[in-house]
Every structure is written in C-alpha cells, then in structure tokens.
Amino acid sequence: MTAVVRIEVLKPGAQTQLQDLGRYGHQGLGVPVGGAMDEWSHRVANLLAGNRDEDAATLELVLTGPSLRFGAATRIAIYGADMAPRLNGRPLKPDRAVEVPAGALLEFGACVAGQRAYLAVRGGFAAAPLMGSRSTYLRGGFGGFQGRALRKGDVLEAAGQAPAPTATGPRTHPLLPSSLARQPAGEPAWLRVMPGEHWSLFGAEAQQRLGHEAYRISPKSDRMGFRLEGAPLQRLQPGELISEAMSFGTIQVPPDGQPIVLMAERHGTGGYPKIAHVISVDLPRLAQLAPQQALRFELVSLEAAQTLYLQREQALATLRDALP
Amino acid sequence: MTAASATPTATAWRIDAVGDRCLLVGLGTEVDPATSARVHALAQRLRERPIEGVRDIVPAFTTLALHYRPERFGLTPFATLRELLLERLAEPLEALADSGRLIEVPVCYGSAAQPDFGPDLDEVAARCGLAPAEVIERHLASAHRVYMLGFAPGFPFIGGLDPALAMPRRANPRTRIPPGSVAIAREQTCIYPLETPGGWNLIGRTPLRLFDPGAEPPCRLAPGDAIRFVAIDADTYRGLLAEQAGHAA
Numbered sequence: 001m002t003a004v005v006r007i008e009v010l011k012p013g014a015q016t017q018l019q020d021l022g023r024y025g026h027q028g029l030g031v032p033v034g035g036a037m038d039e040w041s042h043r044v045a046n047l048l049a050g051n052r053d054e055d056a057a058t059l060e061l062v063l064t065g066p067s068l069r070f071g072a073a074t075r076i077a078i079y080g081a082d083m084a085p086r087l088n089g090r091p092l093k094p095d096r097a098v099e100v101p102a103g104a105l106l107e108f109g110a111c112v113a114g115q116r117a118y119l120a121v122r123g124g125f126a127a128a129p130l131m132g133s134r135s136t137y138l139r140g141g142f143g144g145f146q147g148r149a150l151r152k153g154d155v156l157e158a159a160g161q162a163p164a165p166t167a168t169g170p171r172t173h174p175l176l177p178s179s180l181a182r183q184p185a186g187e188p189a190w191l192r193v194m195p196g197e198h199w200s201l202f203g204a205e206a207q208q209r210l211g212h213e214a215y216r217i218s219p220k221s222d223r224m225g226f227r228l229e230g231a232p233l234q235r236l237q238p239g240e241l242i243s244e245a246m247s248f249g250t251i252q253v254p255p256d257g258q259p260i261v262l263m264a265e266r267h268g269t270g271g272y273p274k275i276a277h278v279i280s281v282d283l284p285r286l287a288q289l290a291p292q293q294a295l296r297f298e299l300v301s302l303e304a305a306q307t308l309y310l311q312r313e314q315a316l317a318t319l320r321d322a323l324p
Numbered sequence: 325m326t327a328a329s330a331t332p333t334a335t336a337w338r339i340d341a342v343g344d345r346c347l348l349v350g351l352g353t354e355v356d357p358a359t360s361a362r363v364h365a366l367a368q369r370l371r372e373r374p375i376e377g378v379r380d381i382v383p384a385f386t387t388l389a390l391h392y393r394p395e396r397f398g399l400t401p402f403a404t405l406r407e408l409l410l411e412r413l414a415e416p417l418e419a420l421a422d423s424g425r426l427i428e429v430p431v432c433y434g435s436a437a438q439p440d441f442g443p444d445l446d447e448v449a450a451r452c453g454l455a456p457a458e459v460i461e462r463h464l465a466s467a468h469r470v471y472m473l474g475f476a477p478g479f480p481f482i483g484g485l486d487p488a489l490a491m492p493r494r495a496n497p498r499t500r501i502p503p504g505s506v507a508i509a510r511e512q513t514c515i516y517p518l519e520t521p522g523g524w525n526l527i528g529r530t531p532l533r534l535f536d537p538g539a540e541p542p543c544r545l546a547p548g549d550a551i552r553f554v555a556i557d558a559d560t561y562r563g564l565l566a567e568q569a570g571h572a573a
Contacts, residue, residue, distance in 0.1 A: 024391060025379065025380050026380075026542070027391070028473060028547075029535075030474045030475055030478055030479045031478075031542075130537050130538065131537055131542060139518075140476075140537070143537070194341070194343065194344065197340045242355060243384055243385060243474060243481075244348065244350075244384045244385070244386070244387040245384060245387065247343040247391070248343070250342065267475055268380075268382050269382065269472070269474040274342065277342070279343070279344055280343070302341050302344060302402055303402075306344050306400070306401050309344055309395075310395060310399070310401075313395045
C-alpha cells in the first residue's frame, strides 16, 4: 500500500534542512559534498525509521527543532542531539522508532544535549535528486527542499509507504555508540586524529602542541568548517602550497596558525597545509560539540583509524540485521 | 648516495592518505601543462577502468585524489586500494596534451568608462607597467588552458597567462564578487561562476553561465579545455546575458 505522506511545517526551527550522505562524484567540478554533519546519527535514524537505504534524506535540525503536522500515519525516528521532542504533547523516548498517527503534531523543546538531531521518516523525505544527492547546498542555492532551509508553510512529502506492522511494538535501539559526548560537562572533549600529509612541515613544538594543548571551537564555525582557537601551530618555513584535495575531518592550518577542521560542506580542494585529520569515527562526536567547547587531540595511526572505522560499520550491519 | 640511486625503481608519483577515506596521488611538483596532462590522463583511465568502492575522483594541479569507502577494501583498505592503483599506474600515462576542445569565452573588459566590468584593471596595468589596453591585448593573446575546477561549483583555474601579467592576489579580498567576473592572479585566470568572496584581481566580466546544476554536464568548462577569450562591448555583454536568461526560462 502506498500513500504520499504530507508533512506541513508549522514552525521551521533554526536551520532545518534536508540532508543525505552527500553529493559525491562532483568534487572535481568544485561542488562540495555536503550531506549530514553527523553521518552516524543520520544513518541510525534512517534504519530505525525502517529505511534500509541509509542515504535516504533526513531533516537535519540544529539547536531549535521545527513543529511539524503529519497528514497521514507513518513511522519516524529521531537520533543525535536531544531536543526534547513531543508527539501530540507527550514526550518521546529517545533513540527508537515511533509510530505517528495521522494528524499528529511533532514539536521540539530546548536542546538538552548535542547540537544536531536527525529526523527520519519511513520511505525518506521526497526531493528530486540533483547531481546524485538530495542534500541541501545553501551557498549554491540548490538541492534538498528548493535549495534552502525550511520555512513556515512549506509542505514536505515522504515517499509514502504505509508503516510496517509492529507486532513487537516500538523497540529501544540495540547497543550502539551515540555521537553525544560522554565526558562530564566542562571537560575538554577528546578526538582522535591521524597525521596529515604536511605533518613534517610543522616543527616538533607545533606537533607537541597539537597532541597536548586544548583548543576551543570558535563561534565562527559552520557546516563548512570548525574554526579552532588555541596555541598557534607554526610551520618551520612559510610558503605557498599547490591546491589539492581535502577531506571531511582534514585539519588545515592557515598562516595565523589557528587550525580549521573541514566539515561536511568543505571545498573539495584547498591550499593550506594539512597537519592532521580527525578520524572518521570521531567526526559525528565533533559535529555535536557546541561553540566554546574545549577539545583535545590524541594521535593515532591510519591503520588504527581504519580498523575503528570497520568495527563501526560492523556495528551498524548488526543493527541492520536486527531490524524487521 | 642520492635518493634516486638508492631506489633504482624510483617512481614518478607519490601516494598519501588524506584522512582514512581518501587517497592522493602526486604526479609532479610544478603547475605546468605536462603535469596537468598526466593528472587528467590518470583521471581518464580511472573513469574508463573504475575501481569499485571509489566514489569520487578529484583532479587538481599536480595531484589526483580518490575518495573511497574503506568497507569495500578488506581489512587494510588504504594498502589494498594503493595496490589496485599501482596496477593502473603500471602502464605509462600518455601525455594527452588537451581535451581537444577550444572554448571561446566572451569578456567585457574594464575601462575608465565602465569600471563595473573590471574594477582592478587600471591598478593591474599600473603594477605591470603597461597601459590598460596592453593588459587586455596580452590577456587575449595568452595560451589559456583549464588546469582544474575547484573552490566553488564550476570555478575554473586557467593557466597559461602571459608572465608579464603575473601578480599576487589582492591584500584585502572582497567579500562579494559578482558572478561572471574574470580575474587574474599569479600566472592564472579564474572566472567566478557564483557570487562568492575572493581575492583575485578583477579585469572583466563574461555573460557566460559556467555552472547549472540541472544541466548535463553541469559545468561549461572542463580540465584540459583550451580557452580563447574574446573581447566584447557592454551592449553585447547585456545582449548575451539576456539571451541566456531567455534559454533558462
């Protein structure tokens, strides 16, 4: 049975936009990948909502969530930041599939933990893929929902599969790592990094600093990059580099020595030296950190980073197999 | 003993990790047409004989990067992909000199009468010790070639600028550069397809729309293209702009 589910936006929230796992295949044309800042929460939300396609579009909510009215019954899941969601006025328990009746009102309260939540709906939010992706690219004004963040009065549609029968009822999720920080409030978050191609262009002092000093996330951070403030990282010799590829998590160092971690909407290429890279499994945790949050780096090898990556993929595969 | 004699099988490339999901091949150290040709020859080979699990190929001036899904490459993804890539590199990269295309790009250059079209032209001329008309003449005559696209969707880095026109970027970048602006810095020309901040020296403006996400292909220019700039006046500029708007509607 199929029926399009219409979802009306009563309040848009701060910066609510459609995202998937990104627009790969076009970085050679200068088109940023974009996609979810917290890929892990996006993927888990999709699986909990019953979408085997982890690339299905979700709504990325930042700090202030929207108010949405569901025109038909469906299943949703919210993962990532805790924004105190309520369905028809009743608080939702986090991190599980939720059956939504026709006409239901979904609202969000204050952001209790984290920065970004992902709302997935069964069948995925409908949007015409552009250059192979449903991600919104705000600077370019294309992709997602009309190339922009949601506004009051917008009507979203979901692909319209009826909810699967829920003989077992809504289930709590299996043991999966959350991207929310687990350290006590006020303490620096720790993130693992692997050395970058230009590690050796920096002196022993800068290399030591990166591994030991605390850095703070600047309020000037956005989907493109997180600017960090702290002990400056100086190169042994100044000089210009030839522009080349950058990646999600690349830590580049401009001449002022204040590092920038490149995030989802980074440029695919750049000319600043790459001192290190935040490893992929720690990027979701970074995406959930607030401005002014302090963080520290711990150096690991490429091999260790890839082993952790494969272990996390295995955890997700386990969840995929456990779901109906 | 030199490094070269210590490694008799010294290769003409280097391979580095750009984080745990991206691998980069360096094919030279200088921005020149021969290196660019090797980069794009390898990109072409990888498109013709793709490696399963690679999801983006990003050619730049001297390098080519592969974004990949580590879960498709066994227990040691970087090492496994590196081996697959070495197979692609085993055969020589024929230096494809260019794409075989010559694209004409109409430009309305700046002047005292129409400073909006190239607000930095007079300053560029003064710094080069040339008259503004000579700057335009040399720009028209240069052997332009697209080296790479990057920075913004459809943004071309075009090499081959007459060395007499080479100069650094502006000390104070502008926060908003209008789309179509034609600008120079070092020995390159660029064209801004979208309104962005930028620090290059603006000498003219093209009515050509360089990027359209709904078109196939979305970018008008591609690496390897030879570019010939053609001078047009403001009326022609406006006419071509209106014509394109008509097509888009």
